[in-house]
Amino acid sequence: MDESTILETRDLNLWYGQNHALIDISIRIPKNRVTALIGPSGCGKSTLLRCFNRMNDLIDSSRITGEILFNGNGIHDSLADVYAIREKIGMVFQKPNPFQKSIYENVAYGPRIHGVREKKALDRIVEESLKSAALWDEVKDRLHEPALALSGGQQQRLCIARSLAVEPEVILMDEPCSALDPIATAKIEDLIIRLARNYTVVIVTHNMQQAARASDYTGFMYMGKLVEFDMTTKIFEDPGEELTENYITGRFG
Amino acid sequence: MKKEQAAPVPFPGFGRLQRPEVGADRASAGANRHLTDLIAGKLLFFAALVAIAAVIFIIVFLLRDGYQIVLETGAWNFLAGQNWNPAGQNPAYGVLPLIVGTLLVTALAMAIAVPLSIGSAVFVAEIAAARTKAAIKPAIELLAGIPSVVYGFFGLILLTDWIRIAFDQPSGSSWLAGSILLAVMAIPTITSVAEDAISSVPREFREGSLALGATHWQTIKNVVVPRALPGISAAIILGMGRAIGETMAVLMVTGNAAVIPDPITDVFSPVRTLTGTLGIEMGEVAFGSTHYHALFGVAVVLLFITLAINSASRIVISRIQGPQGTARPTAHRALVAAASRIAHAVSAPFGGVVSPRTSQRCAFFLISLSVVIVLAALGMILFGIVVNGAGAISWEFLTGSPRDLGRAGGIFPAIVGTFYLVGGGLAIALPLGIATAVYLIEYTAETPLTRSIRAAVDLLNGTPSIVFGLFGFAFLVIFLNFGISLIAGQITLGLMILPTIIRTTEESLRSIPGSLREGSYALGATKWQTISRVVLPPALPGILTGAILSIGRAAGETAPIMFTAAIFSSRYLPSSLTEPVMALPYHLFVLTTSIPGASTQSYGTAFVLLLLVLAIYLAAILVRRRYNREKVM
Secondary structure, eight states: OOSOEEEEEEEEEEEETTEEEEEEEEEEEETTSEEEEEOSTTSSHHHHHHHHTTGGGGSTTEEEEEEEEETTEETTSTTOOHHHHHHHEEEEOSSOOOOSSBHHHHHHHHHHHTTOOOHHHHHHHHHHHHHHTTOHHHHTTOTTSBGGGSOHHHHHHHHHHHHHTTOOSEEEEESTTTTSOHHHHHHHHHHHHHHTTTSEEEEEOSOHHHHHHHOSEEEEEETTEEEEEEEHHHHHHSOSSHHHHHHHTTSOO | OHHHHHSOOOOTTOOOOSOHHHHHHHHHHHHHHHHHHHHHHHHHHHHHHHHHHHHHHHHHHHHHHHHHHHHHHOHHHHHHOSOEETTSSSOEEOOHHHHHHHHHHHHHHHHHHHHHHHHHHHIIIIISOHHHHHHHHHHHHHHTTSOHHHHHHHIIIIIHHHHHHHTTOSOOOSHHHHHHHHHHHHHHHHHHHHHHHHHTSOHHHHHHHHTTTOOHHHHIIIIIHHHHHHHHHHHHHHHHHHHHHOOHHHHHHSBOOOOOOSSTTOTTSOBOOHHHHHHHHGGGOOTTSHHHHHHHHHHHHHHHHHHHHHHHHHHHHHHHHSOSSSOOOHHHHHHHHHHHHHHHHHHTTTTTTSOHHHHHHHHHHHHHHHHHHHHHHHHHHHHHHHHHHHHHOOHHHHHSOEETTTTEEOOHHHHHHHHHHHHHHHHHHHHHHHHHHHIIIIIOOOOHHHHHHHHHHHHHHHSOHHHHHHHIIIIIIIISOOOSOHHHHHHHHHHHHHHHHHHHHHHHHHTSOHHHHHHHHTTTOOHHHHIIIIIHHHHHHHHHHHHHHHHHHHHHOOTTTTTTTBOSSOSSOOSSTTSOBOOHHHHHHHHHHHOTTOHHHHHHHHHHHHHHHHHHHHHHHHHHHHHHHHHHO
16 A cells, blocks of 8 residues: 555554453554445444544543554644644544534534634635535525434534534544435435545445445454455455455355 | 643644634634633532532531430430420430421321322323313422422411311311321422323333223223333322421421320321421520530431432332333332232222223222312412412502511512522522532543432432521521521522532433534534533523522522521611521511411412412423423424
């Protein structure tokens, strides 16, 4: 792989209390590509995703060893600012979680907390973000209605727009389609592919077809270990490990 | 400025800014928000520390002075002594008659209230048409807010007379009068909570039973009520807590003789309760005397009763939340078995003999009867007060000062005094309570320490208001030498509502899903930004409801202020915080119990107090209803 790396882990280990959830993970996430993480439930793929923007800090019992580098700098360095890291590495969650605010305020929330106050600038950010998330046409006439009135798929695209509004470099997606119907899922997948022109996307998914369709690279995880990581075409057509092959051909998991 | 430098500098390598015109704005926001975050966290921590220290201080203060009586008379003499006579030649401090009095009054009250309440709850939840339900449910919740001194007033002028005449007794002030009054007071609380429990039984359970051809009544009896039993038990425990903690109403109608009824089933015997004793004797006790310590001993006994009730309700509630379908512990199984046995016993006379249809008709008749009794009793009280009270209202009554010991003139100083007391209490409790709850929920992990803090808060939350009165009197009025003053009353009321505000705020914060917090953090928000912009706004209606209910409670309470802040019949408003103040509930209490020939003014005062408190509760109901509607959207 000679692509430039944006995120990298070196010998990453993570424990939740006594539970050793991630074991010696070393992975290099290429810039401006879509990377999918696949594997059976409980294999640690979501946990790994939450390491990249230090969301595991919020879980009291979690403990980490090893290194995580973002653009070559350690995100656990004493000088690193966790809030600035999350500004640059956004996240979209499994279940859409819009705030109890209007559609506009949901998108404007991020820029606001990072100090953007001008109404004009906010208006433009909101419009751009909603357009990038392919939601603008559906909501442009009702920006000030409650976000919770949107459908599930619209809510999830709103959450994507919300994370785009703070201009991240990386967007982490934790099974973003698992709560959605097939049509909404197709829309989000289209969106992911388009986003990859300007952003790095890391997506955790249960859905093998989704990984095959939407991603450039795929990592297969099993029991807390990264079993294999390569170009998606390689993983799906000619996997290097028997375990990977068994999983993607549906022989277990 | 050192702090600003100490805040973490933005991560090196984050230079990419696509929109330079907003870039300068952002860079300066970085350092500021770290500082804000730091300061907010520290402020919340100190507020929580103050509130928690106050909670623990009250408990320790009561225990310490209460322990003295054990040293002075011995634990056995105090707890099992049959004679309570602090003023006699040979003072005796046996608390047994008071405990027995409390238990008897409460037990009979529950025997009256529980069947009527559950009948009403079943009616509202299962039988009433949607429109009837929409009218009755908020009405019952409103009734739960009527101040106890209003009930006491009613009991004193009508109930005791009725008992004296109807049962041909020398005096109507009796165990029976106390129990009837407490039952009427507890019914709205029990009905309201039990109705919630019954309504929340999923519809599939009913459909499953009805699809087998069961009648509506068979479904209610065999499926719905057993399923709702934990919630119903919690409702009964809550009502019991309210009955045990009640001071003013029982003090006004039970006769207050510290005797154990002889025979023990003589419901016409006067009795005296633990709370009543504090209410009667606190004002005249000498600081540091054996009598003083004995009263603290009484308060500690009340504290332990509260603890027992809290533990019982915690066990019941953990059953609700416990895994469904797995084997339940024996206590719960025994409860269910007992309940179904009672249900069968009730229906047995109809059971085998009559058809299910007839038995349903009988059951529904009894249930409807209980609703009629409840509505008639509460309606009679309200009607009496409104009809007689409205006549007493005049411009002079509302804006004038009392004359001739309240027999003439108005109650303006009492109205304003009530606002002063409640406003001051709220100004103390609201910021402290909300900050404490935010700190406990958002900043601390669930540890044994936070669990014990929560237990202490719960303990004070259930503690009878008169115990706060005792604390305020002993610590603020006497020890800190504030005297009977506005400030002492405000602090006492503030401490009384603090646990409620902490708990309701905690519940409200807990109902905000963690995914919203994660969503905010994932955008790079600081902790304080997340709390203030994402967590608090949706939690606000819940916090507000709790605060409004606390205001209602504080406005109607007599026990905590009667020895800390209130005076009777003052022509003037207090000019400073150190002066005593008039208050509506205390004014009503003194008018009713000590001033003959002031019944018009009593009715008028009761009417104004009732309107005030009901308006406050109505506001709470409206806030909640609006919030619920928003949630549906």
